[in-house]
Amino acid sequence: MNAVPFFRRAGVQAAPWLVPILILIAWELAARTGGLSSRVLPEPLAVVKAAWELIQSGDMWANVKVSAWRALTGFAIGGGIGFVLGLGTGLFKPAEIALDSTVQMIRNIPALAMIPLVILWFGIGEEAKLFLVALGVFFPVYTNTYHGIRSVDADLIEMARSYGLSGFALYRDVILPGALPSILVGVRFAFGLMWVMLIVAETISAQSGIGYMTMNAREFLQTDVVVVGILLYALLGKLADMLAKSIERATLRWHPAYQKGAKP
Amino acid sequence: MTLSYTSYASGNVVLDGDEPEIATREREPVAPAPRERPTDPAVALQGVDKHFGERKVLSNFDFTIERGSFVSIVGRSGCGKSTLLRLIAGLEKATGGVVQRNAAAGANALETRIMFQDARLLPWKSVLQNVMLGLPRSSRDDARATLAEVGLSARENDWPTQLSGGQRQRVALARALVHRPDLLLLDEPLGALDALTRIEMHALIERLWREHRFTALLVTHDVQEAVALGERIVLIEEGKISFDAAIALQRPRLRTAEGFAALEEQVLSRVLRHGAQPS
Numbered sequence: 001m002n003a004v005p006f007f008r009r010a011g012v013q014a015a016p017w018l019v020p021i022l023i024l025i026a027w028e029l030a031a032r033t034g035g036l037s038s039r040v041l042p043e044p045l046a047v048v049k050a051a052w053e054l055i056q057s058g059d060m061w062a063n064v065k066v067s068a069w070r071a072l073t074g075f076a077i078g079g080g081i082g083f084v085l086g087l088g089t090g091l092f093k094p095a096e097i098a099l100d101s102t103v104q105m106i107r108n109i110p111a112l113a114m115i116p117l118v119i120l121w122f123g124i125g126e127e128a129k130l131f132l133v134a135l136g137v138f139f140p141v142y143t144n145t146y147h148g149i150r151s152v153d154a155d156l157i158e159m160a161r162s163y164g165l166s167g168f169a170l171y172r173d174v175i176l177p178g179a180l181p182s183i184l185v186g187v188r189f190a191f192g193l194m195w196v197m198l199i200v201a202e203t204i205s206a207q208s209g210i211g212y213m214t215m216n217a218r219e220f221l222q223t224d225v226v227v228v229g230i231l232l233y234a235l236l237g238k239l240a241d242m243l244a245k246s247i248e249r250a251t252l253r254w255h256p257a258y259q260k261g262a263k264p
Numbered sequence: 265m266t267l268s269y270t271s272y273a274s275g276n277v278v279l280d281g282d283e284p285e286i287a288t289r290e291r292e293p294v295a296p297a298p299r300e301r302p303t304d305p306a307v308a309l310q311g312v313d314k315h316f317g318e319r320k321v322l323s324n325f326d327f328t329i330e331r332g333s334f335v336s337i338v339g340r341s342g343c344g345k346s347t348l349l350r351l352i353a354g355l356e357k358a359t360g361g362v363v364q365r366n367a368a369a370g371a372n373a374l375e376t377r378i379m380f381q382d383a384r385l386l387p388w389k390s391v392l393q394n395v396m397l398g399l400p401r402s403s404r405d406d407a408r409a410t411l412a413e414v415g416l417s418a419r420e421n422d423w424p425t426q427l428s429g430g431q432r433q434r435v436a437l438a439r440a441l442v443h444r445p446d447l448l449l450l451d452e453p454l455g456a457l458d459a460l461t462r463i464e465m466h467a468l469i470e471r472l473w474r475e476h477r478f479t480a481l482l483v484t485h486d487v488q489e490a491v492a493l494g495e496r497i498v499l500i501e502e503g504k505i506s507f508d509a510a511i512a513l514q515r516p517r518l519r520t521a522e523g524f525a526a527l528e529e530q531v532l533s534r535v536l537r538h539g540a541q542p543s
Contacts, residue, residue: 162377178388254388255388
């Protein structure tokens with residue numbers, strides 16, 4: 001209730017925003033003094049205005065919705081397959097022998113190198129975008145699920161077996177929770193790759209979405225709209241990361257790294 | 265080997281006049297002790313071999329544990345005592361011979377639980393959930409009562425990482441006891457604890473054993489611990505029993521009790537002497 005700690009706390013919370021705000025001010029000054037051409041970068045106020053117009057016309061919401069749907073659907077498909085396959089190879093030796101080296105081989109192909117092939121397969125429709133997102137998301141989820149299951153403490157599994165746990169109960173109480181920290185690292189990586197793949201897919205060809213919006217604006221030299229699109233990606237990326245973090249916080253409450261004021 | 269076997273056999277039949285031989289017999293690596301023969305063994309090993317590749321940890325090993333007794337096994341690291349415990353637990357398969365686990369009259373199987381050197385609590389389950397591992401939800405009250413027995417009722421909702429090493433081992437003990445085991449195997453459970461906590465744990469284990477009357481097998485390298493807890497102390501050297509004696513000290517055991525220090529010294533000097541020999 002004291003004023004001083006309040007301001008101190010506010011100061012601590014505001015500190016990370018200091019540098020971005022200074023950059024914005026410098027940017028605005030550079031644009032106003034004419035040192036920065038609006039063809040290169042529009043002034044921040046123009047970007048805000050463009051964003052406001054896009055919100056009012058409903059364009060922004062429509063495009064964000066389409067992009068978010070593509071990203072999450074692609075994530076669900078790629079992440080789902082990666083998780084199931086990672087479980088398979090992590091839990092069953094024959095599955096590991098049969099699949100893991102193949103997956104690792106494919107993993108080393110840059111996903112973006114697949115684009116010409118993907119266009120040949122799916123044309124430029126929705127499937128191509130979903131496929132690219134799913135492909136990018138698949139590997140981090142697969143690798144971390146497999147690795148997480150493999151690195152569950154063998155002593156804990158031995159203990160649980162000696163207490164009569166087997167089959168699904170062993171998996172639910174010991175193996176999955178033990179692998180979860182690693183799986184969630186994979187999910188966070190995947191969230192990052194999800195946007196990368198989506199941006200690429202949408203800039204190649206699209207009739208809607210944030211990528212379409214920015215590519216369209218480029219045709220008409222609307223630098224301000226292009227910047228709005230870039231900032232939207234940044235914002236959505238940040239949201240995805242916050243989502244991943246909150247999942248971690250909710251499911252890893254037991255982990256020492258997530259405990260506040262752990263007492264000995 | 266043959267010679268020692270005959271002396272064992274003759275020990276049963278003609279004891280009179282052979283008194284001085286007892287001392288020499290003890291020193292030789294003879295299999296089962298010349299104590300009174302177990303009448304109701306909870307565990308019986310006959311001619312058990314255990315090899316890890318080329319390395320023979322146990323060869324032709326005979327050993328029995330009387331039901332309801334508390335047996336301490338001591339020995340240097342690598343003498344085979346932990347392997348013996350893991351064989352009895354069923355965590356390892358014997359290369360040869362028979363490992364018998366005899367259920368008590370009227371029971372289907374010998375309920376066996378193990379306490380490991382590390383507590384092996386599941387870090388993602390609360391203390392109470394750890395105690396309830398492998399039990400239905402309806403056993404919550406049982407689990408709470410057992411936690412109370414080890415004095416940790418107040419911590420039932422904490423995470424294992426929030427407990428000290430001794431508290432974690434107490435949770436592990438509760439987790440084993442809530443199953444009402446017939447046989448409790450203790451694999452150096454106190455090895456990682458500090459000396460004070462260890463003494464507290466000795467008293468706790470002793471009290472719980474006297475209340476529940478399960479069969480207990482303690483494997484340890486700490487001779488004082490073996491003497492403090494066991495009714496019978498067995499020394500294993502290079503895969504063979506080289507000493508096997510009953511401990512007739514009163515319970516609860518006090519380190520100051522008459523005979524405690526002498527017995528501890530006797531076993532310890534035996535461990536040290538044999539270890540000093542080049543093999």
